[in-house]
Amino acid sequence: MRYQTLKAWMDVKAGGAKSLLVIFALTLGLWGLGSVLVSYRILSHDLRDNFLGTSPVHAVVTLKEPGQLNLEVLRARTDIESAECRDLAMLRVEVHPNEWIPLWLFGVEDFRHVQLARVTSQEGAPVPTPGTILIERNGRLISALDTGRIAQVRHGERKLEVRIDGVVFDPAQAPSTQDHFIYAYTDSQTYAQISGEAPGKRIIVRFKNVHSKAEVEQAVANLRATWGKEGTAVASVVVPAFLKHPHQWQLDMLLAIIGTIGLVAFLMSSVLVSQVVAALLAKQVRQIGILKAIGATRFQVIGIYALNLLFYAGASGLVAIPLAVITGYGFSSFCAGILNFKILTTHLPLSVWVLLILASLVLPFLFAGPTLVRAGRISVREALGETRLALRARISARMTMTVAATALGVAIFSTGFNIRESLFQFLASTRGSMRHDVQVVLTQPMNAEAFEKAFAGIPNIEHTEAWNGGKGLLQTGVVGTDQGIGIVSLPLDSKMVALKMLEGRWLQSPLEPEVVLNQAALSIFNVPKIGQRLRVGIGGKERTMTLVGVAEEIDVPKIYLADTFYDQWANPEHLMNSLMFSAQDKNFNSVMTLKKNIERAIQASDLKVLYVLSQAERTKIIADHLNIILAVLLILAFLVLWVSALGMASATSITVMERTREIGVLRAIGATPERIIQMFVAEGMKASLTGLGLGLILSLPLSRVASSFFGTLMLGEGAVLRFAFSFSGLGITVITSILFGYLANRFPARSAVRISTREALAYE
Amino acid sequence: MPTSEFIRLNEVSLTYGADGTRFQALKNINLTIGAGEHLAIVGKSGSGKSSLLNMITGIDHPSRGEVIVGGTTVHTLKESPLALWRGRTVGIVFQFFQLIPTMTILQNVLLPMEFVGSVPLGDRRARALALLEQTGIGAHADKLPSELSGGEQQRAAIARALANDPPLLVADEPTGNLDSRNAGLVLELFRDLVKAGKTVIVVTHERSLSDESGRVVTLQDGAIVGDEWSVR
Structure with a gap:
């Protein structure tokens, strides 16, 4: 094995730029897949762990009259894990001058012994001094509220100035940035002072041994039966989704998108890798013939090139795995910032590392395995007698694959814009569905x-x-x-x-x-x-x-x-x-003036207002929920197009390499370097434009399927996200694809004229 | 003179292509070559010389007929046994040397020994160096092929062909790319190998090379049109 290993290693070294291209292609695929793996692992655990870390409630009971329930008796029940009083008043707070949004004020029974729906102190006082409040950290992103500042709070005719004593982190709440609410926490007495309502009306409960919403509902029914006998009047019981974060759907959506597009990017990079490896092996065809002529069996030949691939795999793994971990954490942090949770995964589990290493070692064989086996099967006569016809056939096969990859890239990129357009039209329709301003x-x-x-x-x-x-x-x-x-x-x-x-x-x-x-x-x-x-x-x-x-x-x-x-x-x-x-x-400014006048009227009245909202703002809130998804969708779609452009660049550079002798002949008969570059660019652009055309056609059915898929995922069962064609997306797709296609052909073609005519003619 | 029959081709035909573009490269070839013979196959370009050589080395299979070398029915062997058989039995020398460019001359000679495994591990290096000495390029053992002249590369290729001590050496236009001095050195090597008992088959259209051979088989349009023996 020593000299077979040596040959494999020497081929890697001698490969130069071509070896780097293989490593690059493999790195790209592994990086994409690894990033998806890492971010999937972090996101799928951390939002849930953040949420579960708060000890979320199973049910919220609102009593008709405060203080009707003996909490000690409730806690002593065998089916109750814990129960606390956590009052909630819906107030309004001024986040910027003359801009009021809802304030959800929670009255906490005992800050020092919170067992349910826990919050974590971020800065300032962990327990608010009497008369002050703590605010949730995400609220700072949409307001001027902060530790030490005075918040202007309204509750009907009540107008108060309340000092903010600190900032807490409450990952169980929907992010303020998306729902445009401020969450605040205070003790029961201060709650009563601010809201004007007696505490002890709202009870949060966790049951023992429940595993689903249905079991919680059954437990609630049992409780209500007991209370019914005792004469405790219940106004309402709300059973939230069982141990599910309110914005879990957004994360599920993101995971579905990164999973889907990650898979496509992975497939495209597999095309790229198999192409580059095929080109590398094409350069080795004659050597395969020689190896077989001097006694190497098919398996020995495959073994040499498998070792070769293993060297590439190792090198790409060394680069791609750290990159994947960095970008996986980066993407997860980005999502965590948007959804207001903390990254808790400080160390990736061993299984993820093993998976990444296995992926780096196994994927190249998945990508290039068939090419490797084909190369091993080639007969000595075929290998030593390779004709121009075989070269032409190979170039043609490569171009077909490149066109297919480009078409897929264009289709996905264009589909991204079409889904975006579908969502925008949906938002416009939502805006139009309510005629009030x-x-x-x-x-x-x-x-x-x-x-x-x-x-x-x-x-x-x-x-x-x-x-x-x-x-x-x-x-x-x-x-x-x-x-x-x-x-x-x-x-x-x-x-x-x-x-x-x-x-x-x-x-x-x-x-x-x-x-x-x-x-x-x-x-x-x-x-x-x-x-x-x-x-x-x-x-x-x-x-x-x-x-x-x-x-x-x-x-x-x-x-x-x-x-x-x-x-x-x-x-x-x-x-x-x-x-x-x-x-x-209905001009936007006129509507906003109307809203301000309405706010002034409210200030002068004793109305108990929950919120004032304009349709434009409502649409913005919905758009804020969807924007992150759209942004990720377009970024990933762009990545796919980029990978397909890389595929095109590698295909052209391989073709240029294989036709070096032809280039020498052309130069010998008078072709200028620019003329040769133009020739390759023209040939490559034919493939790019064919891929573009096919991709745009493919994007139509793909957009229909994807709109339906994302519509159901985002808007729920029975929702229809209608197909919409984005003309601006078409323009961007066409311009980007042509530009990418031109650059992907121009750069490799330039390398064609860098060697002298003599070297080109002597090229084997 | 040959002592016993080593190679036998019975009614061997080779046809390429499908109906309409059918091309018959070899037509009903009957040829027997004795062990220790020095045979030259001559003929014009396209006469079927290389095709005949490919039949003997198992590089190509006949469309009809049978090829038996050293008692082995070559054309019935499956790919891997054929490769092993070839590594043990046949040393091939190409017109363009076909050395592995990324490996040194010594490593090029060691590689077939590793593939076939017939030379004990501990003896391989010494044998490879001895073969390089024998072919007159021992001083270049650690050089890459690109650092050697054409003649030196061809001698390295002969050393590689002899790595597993095969009884048969075939060479396809071995001096076609060499100057007269280097061509002479290669001829001398072949002569020595025949003296040592090897069967040497050379495809050539160079007069000097065919003159060296004890027997000259002439091909024309895929058929044997001449089979001359000379007594030296």
């Missing part, structure tokens, strides 16, 4: 006339409309009834809603209770058919209504119901909790 949502329902009166005289109001809904929480991320679905009660003749119907029709009948679901609600009702009778608990009783339509809406699960029926069942006093304003002048 500004919405004021109250924490508690009130009389509609008094509600509207507070805003009388404000200019630029075309029309107002009052709505109501379950628990007074309308179109927020926390809508929930006992059944965990938000209810929107609105007039049948509402002028403020124009949701696009995916199926069926909008509410019509004043006589029969009808309901429209948004797509997120579909799965809650097990994807019902139009005309099916649905049962929903409203006003303490089960109500039956007919499903007449499914509306397209990117939001939490919601049902739309005519206010006549809702009022009859749960709102006999005809109170309202949401007021919609449509503006006469």
Whole structure:
């Protein structure tokens, strides 16, 4: 084996630039795959571990009256792991001058003995001094709030100045940057002072031995039965998704995207590696013939080139593995920053390292194995008598592979833009689905006339409309009834809603209770058919209504119901909790002025406002949720195109290398260096343009499939993300592909004219 | 003069291509070569010389007929046994030397010994150096092929061909790329090998080389048209 190993090693050394190209191609593939592996390992564990590290709650119980429950008795129950009082008030806070957003203030029973929904001190006081609050760290990114500053807080007519005593980290909350909420924490007494509400109303619970939401719901039912006998009045119980972070879907989406595109990049780099190795072996064909002529068996020949590949694999692994770890951590940190969690994986487990090393050693053989076996099979006569015809056939086969790889790269790049366009059109449709420009949502329902009166005289109001809904929480991320679905009660003749119907029709009948679901609600009702009778608990009783339509809406699960029926069942006093304003002048600045005027009116009133939101801002919040996904999608799609350009560059450089003698002949008969470069560029551009054309055609069905896939993943069961063609994407794809194609052909072609005519003619 | 039959080709034909483009490279060749013979195969370009050599070395298989070398039916051997048989039985010398460019001359000679394994491990280096001395390039053992002249490279190729001490040496236009002095040295080597009992078959269209041989087989359009013996 000594001299076979020596030959393999000497071939690597003698390969020079070609050896570097193989190592580069392998490094690229391994780097991509390794980064996906590392980031997948970190992300799939760390968001969950961050979340589970807070000891998340299984259920949230809101009592009708505070202090009705003896917590010691509750904690002593055999089915309860822990229970605490964690009150929640929805206030408003000024994040910048005249800019108010919702503030969720949690009243913590005992900061020193928190066992559930734990927060970690980041800076300042770990326990707020009485009269102060702690804020969640992510809120600092969307506000001027910070340790030591005074926060302006409003709760209805109550206006307070509250000092911020420190910053905490609460990975169980949806990030402030995305949901535009500020989370704050204080002790029970300060909570009562700020909110004006008595503490002891909201209880958070963890059960023993539960493993699913269904088991939690059963445990809650048992609790309620006991409380029913004891006379404890419960206003609501919310059972969140079982031990699942509120933004787990975003991470799942990112993992799906990096997994999918990582796989494609991996496949493309495999094409690149197999091409480069094939070219390297093509250079060795004659030597394979000689080796066989002097007694080497097929397996000995394969062994030599397998060793050769092993050297390349080792070298690329040495470069790619550290790079993969760095970029895997980098990408994970990026996602952690966006989703507000900490990277807890300080050391990758041994299994990941083993997998990376195995990948570096095995993948080259997967990529180039068939080429290697083919090379081993070549007969002595074929090897020693290789003809120009064989060379032509090889160049032609290589170009076919290059065109295919380019087409795939272009298709994925273009698909990235088309999905982006689909999402933008979806957002535009969402924006158009609600015709109001500004919405004021109250924490508690009130009389509609008094509600509207507070805003009388404000200019630029075309029309107002009052709505109501379950628990007074309308179109927020926390809508929930006992059944965990938000209810929107609105007039049948509402002028403020124009949701696009995916199926069926909008509410019509004043006589029969009808309901429209948004797509997120579909799965809650097990994807019902139009005309099916649905049962929903409203006003303490089960109500039956007919499903007449499914509306397209990117939001939490919601049902739309005519206010006549809702009022009859749960709102006999005809109170309202949401007021919609449509503006006469819908220009963005005019709408923002309207919003400011509405804010001023609120300041002058005693309205208990949860939030004021313009449609433009609402769309921005949705866009913020999707932007990271779009950004990652486009970055990875660009990477795929880049890899395909590298494939093109390597194919051209190999062709140039193989046709060196022909170049010598051309120069001997008078071709100028520029003419030779042009010849190769023209040939390469033919392949690039063919790949571009095929890729654009391929992108159409791919975009349809991908839109449907991502639509379901992002928007939920039954959601339809319609195919949209991005013309700007087409332009960028065409320009980028042509530029990449030109450069990928021009640079290798330049090397063709670097050697002298004599050297070119003597080239073997 | 040959002592016994070593190579026998019975009714060997070789056809390339499919219908329409069919080309018959060898036509019903019947040839017997004795052990220790020095045979020259001559003929014009395209006459089938190299094809005939490929039949004997097992590099190519006949479309019809049989090839028996040293009692082995060569054309029925599978690829790996054929490679081993070739490594033990045949030493091949090419017109363009075909040394492994990344390995030294000594390593080039050691490589076939490693493939075949017939020379004990401890004896290989000494044998390789002896062969290089025998071919007159012992001083260049540690040089790369590119550092040697054409004649020296061809002598290195002969040393490599003899690495496993094969009974048969075949050479395809071995002096085609050499000047007259180096060609003379190669001829002298072949003469010595025949004296040592090796069977040497040379494909050539150089008069000097065929004159050296004890027997000259002439090919034309894939058929043997002449088989002359000379007594030296």
